[in-house]
Amino acid sequence: MIVHLFAGARELVGGHTVSAELPKGATVADLRQALLQVNPELAVLLARSRIAVNHEFAEDSAVVPEGAEIALIPPVSGG
Amino acid sequence: MIVHLFAGARELVGGHTVSAELPKGATVADLRQALLQVNPELAVLLARSRIAVNHEFAEDSAVVPEGAEIALIPPVSGG
């Protein structure tokens, strides 16, 4: 599963995306755990970030649908 | 003493100004009385209007200085 990164997350990882292995039926909380294992440098920012699934903010309890577009959304600073 | 009129007051009187005789030391309240006597058609609007003396709103107790620019200011409706 590809996770799109932006802003500070992109800088920490040094790339626009990261990959995480997720079993079918995994939740957003599982995704966070998987991200942490692959990219521990994201830990602090991840804790303050939301996860977007198909362009909507998703609760930690939500199941990640297959083929969904996933993004890590650090605290926003537009405007 | 010349009193400048605007908007509804101008329409009621049919002119841009009215004249009122005022003794030296007369107040804004005296001016209102004098206006009423000369132009009773102003009565209703005058009661709802402010008097401006030299471009400032004046209290009824204020003395009208000689040579002052006087105007009758009906409720405003700009904006």
Next chain:
Amino acid sequence: MIHLTRDPIDTGALLAAVQDPHCGAVVLFLGTVRELTGAVRTEYLEYDAYAPMAEQKLREVAALAGERWPIRRAGIVHRLGKLAIGDTAVAVAVSTPHRAEAFAAAAFIMDKVKELVPIWKQENAPDGSSEWVHGITPS
């Protein structure tokens, strides 16, 4: 930029006049001529003013707002004469460091313009009748 005008209001010039490198926020308010006020249809409006006093009061209103909020620049332009539906009658612009101040200051300026500035509008209806609006009695 604080004045009366008989020409269409140049909102671009007004915005340019208030922008400031120390400000993060600009609010522009436009009061435009509405076709309907309640059920009453407007054909056009005619605005008149006691011009020298009105310009002085506009400056006072901007100064009053400047006492309450950290306004860097403020502009107020009020149009006079005959205005059609959709025309801008009044434009207020302020720049401040942060946005809450800009919204509050622009709203305050409009409230005070409607209370303190000797400008009057005449409603002209499609049937040819007209009436000067003296709705608000000052306390």
Next chain:
Amino acid sequence: MIHLTRDPIDTGALLAAVQDPHCGAVVLFLGTVRELTGAVRTEYLEYDAYAPMAEQKLREVAALAGERWPIRRAGIVHRLGKLAIGDTAVAVAVSTPHRAEAFAAAAFIMDKVKELVPIWKQENAPDGSSEWVHGITPS
């Protein structure tokens, strides 16, 4: 007119897009690049976005405002890329029948843009250092 752009924001076009004969009030907000934030000097800002989600969220924010106030038309334009001091980063315009609604709706839209729309700014200081701003933690 709700979109992201890499070009300077055309505020005149935005104002024209929201004007409506049934409205008496237009409020335009501009968020501009400030030279100083507290004591920190900005050389320039770089804005980035998760573009498809950001445009969807901008439309949602306008719709949320439309549920609360009688907005006739709303426009939101956010700029991306490198912005200099004084440049406009975001412009919000709304038209409503009366002015209080326009001020409230524009302020609400800005609050929600800063909360819900995936756009980020990077502060670039005169010494060449840079930092993505992630100040506000959503609750």
